[in-house]
Amino acid sequence: MTATATTDRRTQNDARWAAVRAGLTRGWLExxxxxxxxxxxxxxxxxxxxxxxVLLFMRGSTVPGTDFALGAMVLPSLVGMSIAFGGLTGPASTIAVDREDGTLLRAKATPNGMLGYLVGKILMFALTTLVGLIVLVIPAVTVAGELRLDGRTFLLLALIFLVGMVATVPISVALGSLFKSASQTGLLFLGSMLLIVPSGIFYPITALPEWLQWVGQAFPYYWLGLGARSAMLPESMVTAEIGESWRTFEMFAVLGLWAVVGMVLAPIVLRRMARRESGSTVAAARERYMAKGY
Amino acid sequence: MTAQDRPPPSGDMALDVRDLRMRYGTKDVLKGVSFTAQRGEVVALLGPNGAGKTTTIEILEGFRMRSAGEVSVLGQDPAHGDEAWRARLGVVLQSWRDHGRWRVRDLLGYLARFYVPYSTAEVSRPWDVDELIKVVGLAEQTKAKVQTLSGGQRRRLDVAIGIVGRPELVFLDEPTAGFDPHARREFHDLVHRLADFENTTVLLTTHDLDEAEKLADRILVLDGGVVVANGSAEKLARELTTQAEVRWTSEGRRNIHAVTEGDPTAFVRRLLAGDPDVSELEVKRASLEDTYMALVHRAETYRPESDGAVSDGAVSDGAGPDHSEPDLAGEGPTDRAEQSEGVQS
Structure with missing residues (x-):
């Protein structure tokens, strides 16, 4: 009996690892x-x-009151925004789609399939967001001269990227599980766009009314933008920020809080949603899709 | 293996369902379904749409919680089935839109990896992916995107995914819906191969009687949430198709009489002895299909009164629309078909 129990446990561990490795393959393939x-x-x-x-058009403009190029100021914010946007909107919409077309149910029918699925998704969003960031090199060239690019920059950026992913992907997974159908995730895009307004990415947050500043500071957009600016802008530019500080500690604290909330919520919501999934719900979604086209 | 709270079923029992009930709100979808399946047996769950087939199979797959009853699938309760149990099952879903961007070989290879740790001395898991692709006839499509497959190819991929872990038990929910006759034939060969060479237990749902006859060792007819018939195709044909129709012409009139019980020979003998004018005599046994339709029809008509009361063996009561014994002369106005058909020749 105990020998069997030990074997069972070893098999279970092996199986989890196999699922994680399969998940990495999944992330890479996707x-x-x-x-x-x-x-x-x-x-x-x-x-x-x-x-x-946009940056080309900003050529020649400077940040008001300084001789610093406006484009060089905006680029780091865009880096932060790409991380936030990739992490927040991508997973939610794929989860909703995967639920409707039966991908999640397939994962449920496979031993440890859900684990493999989640690992795959996280890797895929990390990789595609990374590709999006690398492509930002194209516009970056136009303003590279103004930026502060050294070892510290890349270390900090890598850290912000990782924390940003952990802070946004789980929340997004939880949100995506709440949507009833894939077509509803359009709302999420809309919401994300609205949140960019008070995020200080295209417009300095210090110029906004105070209540809007607080709204902006509640969401990861602002903090990821701030983090990227702290990594890429010269020290002198700190004067344009709230409290004339990069607030590195607060940044990691707020993002960490989002990460914790997401990691607690996501498995609960996902499990609840997955439990309701069955062949007939997928079939019903398919019929609705065939009948209405969405 | 953990202890069960009732005696574990014998080693060759793959499925054991006792008094399974399912209720959604106030609607009873399953009203006490009981059946078993031996290892290596192919069982078809047959019934009209809405009979409870998919609900039953989803409960057995562990995707749906039941309201009441005892269910054992490969010795475990599917409501608490763990991943090791899951590894011994194959599920072929009705859906076919997932993983559209994946390539056939990639998808099968990816899913196969989950089963590697569950390989045992008796069952080596998973299937060799390339061999499996050949078995299901997708060798030409290994690099094709899943979304470019035809309906039949897609379904064969679904089956390949369902059996890639060399399951001991496979659930096939409406496996051949949308197949052309050729694809259907190939699929049937595959199921036979699974049952014969791999000793896999197969539970499939279908509303096609012909398919159930071809594939299954045993057919369960489910209707209105109860099992209204349970047996091999031959047994069902023998037990159920007792009904026969005798047609003849006498004095210029066409007569039809339904013999609902026993051998129609006795009726014919008496008919010929009593009426010298009989010509164009025809005796026709109802096909299994006619019987199936009648069975389903009867279950539907009786449904309000029969809640939970009907169970296995209900078929043998042989109740038909006309229970009267041969009414000689044959022109009696009570003759069933006379009223509906009454053809004058």
Whole structure:
């Protein structure tokens, strides 16, 4: 009996590891499919190209009251925004889609399949967001001269990227599980866009009314933008920030809080949602899809 | 293995369902379903839409909680099935839109990896992916994107995914819906192969009687949430198709008489002895399909009164629309078909 129990436990551990490794393969394959698919590639490239154009137009403009190039000020904010946007909107919409087309149910029917699925998703969003960041090099070239780029920059950026992913992906997974159908995730895009307004990314947050500043500071957009600015801007630019400080500690604290909330909520919501999934709900979604087209 | 709170079923019992009930709100979908399946047996769950087939199979797959009853699937309660139990099952869902961007070989290879740790001395898991792809006839499509497969190819991929872990028990929910006759035939060969060579237990749902006859060792007819018939196709045919129709012409009139019980020979003998004018005599046994339709029809008609009361063996009561014994002369106005058909020749 005890010998069997030990074997069972060892099998269970082996099986979890196998699922994690399979999940990494999944993340890699899905990233590959995504990058090789023209529609996704356009989506990945569209924003950096738009940013590049925006930055080109900003040439010659300076941050009011200084002689610092406006474009160089905006670029780091864009880095922060890309992390937040990739982490917040991507997982939610794929979860909703995967639920409708039966991908989640397939994961449920596979031993430890949910674990593999989640590992795969996290890796995929990390990789595709990273691709989006690398593509930001295109617009960055136009303002690179003004930026502070050294070892500290890249270390801090890597750290912000990791914390940003952990702070946004679980929350997004939880949100995505709440939506009833894939078409509803459009609301999430809309919400994200609205939150960018008070985020201090395109417009200095210090110029906003105070209540709006507080709204902005409640969400990861502002903090990821701030973090990226602290990594890439020269020290003198700190004067444009709230309290004339990069507030590095507060940044990690707020993002950490989001991460904790997300990690607590996501498994609960996901499990609850997955329990309701069955062949007939997937079939019903398919019928609705065939009948109405969404 | 953990202790069960009732005697574990014998080693060759794959499925043991006792008095399974399911209620959604106030609606009873399953009203006491009981059946078993031996290892290596192919059981078809047959019934019209809404009979409770999918609900039953989803409960057995562990995807749906039941309201009452005892269920044992490979010795475990599916409501508390762990991952090791899950590894011994194969599930072929009705859905077919998932993983559209994946390539066939990638998807099968990915899913196969989850089963590697569950390989045992008796069952080596998973299937060799390339071999499996050949078995299901997708060798040409290994690099194809899943979304570019035809309906039949997609379904065969679903089946391959369902059996990639070399399951001891496979659930197939409406496996051939949307198949052309050729694909259907190939699929049937595959199921036979699973049962015969792999000793896999198969539980499939279908509303196609012909398919159930071809595939299953045993057919369960489910209707209105109860099992209204349970047996091999031959047994069902023998037990259920007792009904026969005798048609003849006498004095220029076409007569039809339904013999609902026993051998129609006795009726014919008496008929011929009593009426010298009989010509164009025809005796026709109802097909299994006619019987199935009648069975389902009867269960539907009786449903309000029969809540939970009907169970296995209900078929043998042989109640038909006309229980009267041969009414000689044959022109009696009580003759069933006379009223509805009454053809004058």
């Amino acid at each position: 990233t590959k499919y995504s990058i090789l698919s023209p529609s996704d590639l356009i989506w990945i490239l569209a924003f950096p190209v738009i940013y590049a154009v």
